[in-house]
Amino acid sequence: MIDWRLQCRAIYGRAYPRAIGALREPSWMFFDIFLPLLSISAFIFYYRALGAPAVYEGFVVIGGAMTAFWLSVMWGMATQFYWEKETGNLELYMMAPMSKMSILAGMALGGMFLTSVRAISTIVLGVIIFQVQMQLTSPLLLVFAFIITLIALYGMGMLFSSLYMFWGRGAWHLSNLMQEPIYLVSGFYFPVKQLGFYVAMAASIIPITLGLDSMRQILFGAGANGLLPVVEEIAILCVVAVVFIIAAWYSLRHMEYLGKKEGRLVLRSQ
Amino acid sequence: MSDAIEVKSVTRVFGGNGKGPAKALDDVSLSVKEGELFGLLGPNGAGKTTLIKILATLLLPSSGQVKVLGYDVEKEVDKIRPRINMVSGGDVGGYGLLTVRENLWMFSQFYGIPTKEANERIDHLLKLFALDDKSNAKVRTISTGQKQKMNVIRGFVTEPDVIYLDEPTLGLDVNASFAIRTYLRKWVKEQKGKTMLLTTHYMVEADELCDRVAIIDKGKILACDTPINLKRMLRRSSTFDVETTIFPEIESMGRLAGVEGFQVKQLGDKVVTRYVVEQESVIADVISAIQSKGGKLTSLSKTEPTLEDVFIHLVGRGLE
Ligand SMILES: Nc1ncnc2c1ncn2[C@@H]1O[C@H](COP(=O)(O)OP(=O)(O)OP(=O)(O)O)[C@@H](O)[C@H]1O
Ligand SMILES: [Mg+2]
Numbered sequence: 001m002i003d004w005r006l007q008c009r010a011i012y013g014r015a016y017p018r019a020i021g022a023l024r025e026p027s028w029m030f031f032d033i034f035l036p037l038l039s040i041s042a043f044i045f046y047y048r049a050l051g052a053p054a055v056y057e058g059f060v061v062i063g064g065a066m067t068a069f070w071l072s073v074m075w076g077m078a079t080q081f082y083w084e085k086e087t088g089n090l091e092l093y094m095m096a097p098m099s100k101m102s103i104l105a106g107m108a109l110g111g112m113f114l115t116s117v118r119a120i121s122t123i124v125l126g127v128i129i130f131q132v133q134m135q136l137t138s139p140l141l142l143v144f145a146f147i148i149t150l151i152a153l154y155g156m157g158m159l160f161s162s163l164y165m166f167w168g169r170g171a172w173h174l175s176n177l178m179q180e181p182i183y184l185v186s187g188f189y190f191p192v193k194q195l196g197f198y199v200a201m202a203a204s205i206i207p208i209t210l211g212l213d214s215m216r217q218i219l220f221g222a223g224a225n226g227l228l229p230v231v232e233e234i235a236i237l238c239v240v241a242v243v244f245i246i247a248a249w250y251s252l253r254h255m256e257y258l259g260k261k262e263g264r265l266v267l268r269s270q
Numbered sequence: 271m272s273d274a275i276e277v278k279s280v281t282r283v284f285g286g287n288g289k290g291p292a293k294a295l296d297d298v299s300l301s302v303k304e305g306e307l308f309g310l311l312g313p314n315g316a317g318k319t320t321l322i323k324i325l326a327t328l329l330l331p332s333s334g335q336v337k338v339l340g341y342d343v344e345k346e347v348d349k350i351r352p353r354i355n356m357v358s359g360g361d362v363g364g365y366g367l368l369t370v371r372e373n374l375w376m377f378s379q380f381y382g383i384p385t386k387e388a389n390e391r392i393d394h395l396l397k398l399f400a401l402d403d404k405s406n407a408k409v410r411t412i413s414t415g416q417k418q419k420m421n422v423i424r425g426f427v428t429e430p431d432v433i434y435l436d437e438p439t440l441g442l443d444v445n446a447s448f449a450i451r452t453y454l455r456k457w458v459k460e461q462k463g464k465t466m467l468l469t470t471h472y473m474v475e476a477d478e479l480c481d482r483v484a485i486i487d488k489g490k491i492l493a494c495d496t497p498i499n500l501k502r503m504l505r506r507s508s509t510f511d512v513e514t515t516i517f518p519e520i521e522s523m524g525r526l527a528g529v530e531g532f533q534v535k536q537l538g539d540k541v542v543t544r545y546v547v548e549q550e551s552v553i554a555d556v557i558s559a560i561q562s563k564g565g566k567l568t569s570l571s572k573t574e575p576t577l578e579d580v581f582i583h584l585v586g587r588g589l590e
Binding site: 003005006009010012013014016017020021022024025087088089091092093094095096097098103260261262263 | 284285323326327328329330348351352354355356358360362363364365367368372375376377378379380381382383384424
């Protein structure tokens with residue numbers, strides 16, 4: 001029996017420091033909005049100099065803003081449990097009666113909220129500064145694509161978080177390793193179709209690839225040069241989201257067992 | 271009364287770092303009754319924290335059986351977790367960007383306590399531990415001791431039936447330790463069905479506070495009894511503190527017949543010597559020997575054996 005009241009309280013409890021804590025540091029917010037804008041400008045001036053189609057500028061703004069979510073998943077989710085272990089929070093979470101998935105879900109929701117604040121600010125500023133033209137045909141579909149992308153993306157973060165729990169510093173290296181190539185593979189700054197169909201499909205295991213592609217199709221129509229029809233992309237994202245979340249649940253359970261067996265949940269320093 | 275904690279032949283091995291596996295606990299058995307305040311006393315590395323982590327469902331025993339509140343720690347964690355809590359000494363847990371109150375609230379949410387109720391409990395405890403002036407301070411700005419107080423409060427906010435405290439007064443000043451000890455004692459004794467297991471390095475704390483104490487070393491329980499009974503183990507011999515003027519060859523006094531223990535401390539132009547003697551009459555020989563060497567007796571007192579003496583007797587060395 002799942003006590004949903006308890007789970008909801010736990011999710012809200014864990015989301016709180018994420019969402020509120022970081023908003024208390026206005027300087028972080030400034031850099032988190034301002035720095036993506038810088039790299040967006042760089043790409044836009046680059047595309048303009050090359051005489052690329054105007055629609056690419058919109059791509060860059062959306063891609064640049066979504067970068068924040070990728071970073072949030074890598075650094076705010078995947079490496080999080082390892083960090084929580086070091087600070088002693090992990091054992092307090094493990095000992096508490098709520099499902100450990102609620103902790104991951106709380107982390108994800110808090111991260112989504114905070115990052116959305118940043119990403120939307122970046123998009124609004126980008127659209128205003130660079131006069132991006134959009135032809136938003138179906139706002140509802142856009143919102144749905146955005147949300148399902150986030151769920152799939154943070155689902156992946158949840159899976160990584162439980163896998164990384166015991167990898168220690170290795171987790172950092174892996175996150176570092178995944179940070180840069182992702183900009184190429186997932187098509188943050190250009191239509192992913194340019195990579196060729198099969199490479200693009202392979203890259204779609206990372207939910208941000210299809211997420212970006214579908215949102216761009218909804219926003220820029222045929223000019224977006226989409227990989228698959230929007231509905232198919234969204235359907236795949238739904239499946240990916242479910243698979244990641246179920247995998248995270250199994251992985252978390254297994255890792256908790258391993259941790260208790262090998263003594264790796266607990267801090268050594270006491 | 272039934273047993274709140276039952277530990278049967280528990281061994282815990284950690285996969286040794288090239289030097290062969292290390293036994294943190296070696297065939298440990300003990301039981302703690304409901305309503306009991308139980309202490310674990312032992313030197314560094316004795317296995318105290320390991321035992322607490324097992325009881326807190328954070329670590330599995332390599333062999334043996336452990337029950338908390340009648341439930342198996344391996345198979346029935348869901349029954350145990352809502353009813354226990356743990357506080358470890360040291361600067362751990364929480365988020366620096368949140369206030370003390372928010373941190374405490376957050377942890378209470380993992381136990382499903384409604385916010386209003388949680389905040390009432392938190393405010394009450396903050397006042398009790400004289401931390402209410404810091405309730406809205408961010409945790410990263412408070413001192414180590416204040417953080418430790420916050421940790422202790424975190425353990426009690428969920429009103430557990432069994433609480434484990436791993437060196438709860440670590441790093442606290444005299445007043446704060448005293449306040450916490452008073453609270454701990456009251457918490458167990460003035461409510462029904464509450465059980466506490468604590469580890470400490472402070473002998474006085476164990477002596478004053480605990481109904482029963484287990485002395486543990488190298489993963490084995492050496493003795494387990496009430497502090498009074500433990501001290502009675504040493505009653506056969508007597509301990510005297512003898513204060514004299516300085517005289518030559520003080521060290522030779524330790525070799526007098528009937529003297530079992532001997533410890534000299536110089537205080538200015540006086541010397542205080544602790545003699546543990548086989549029987550009280552031996553101290554008369556000691557005094558005449560002092561006088562024959564030209565020493566002058568300035569004070570003599572018989573002291574009761576402390577828990578520390580018991581510890582030294584069992585473990586073969588002191589704690590510090
Ligand atoms: N996670 C772990 N992995 C490997 N060895 C461990 C682990 N935890 C504890 N040990 C070992 O088990 C032994 C007992 O450690 P434990 O922490 O239980 O001692 P303790 O009595 O709490 O000591 P202290 O008074 O220093 O806190 C030590 O030798 C320690 O090195
Ligand atoms: Mg310890």
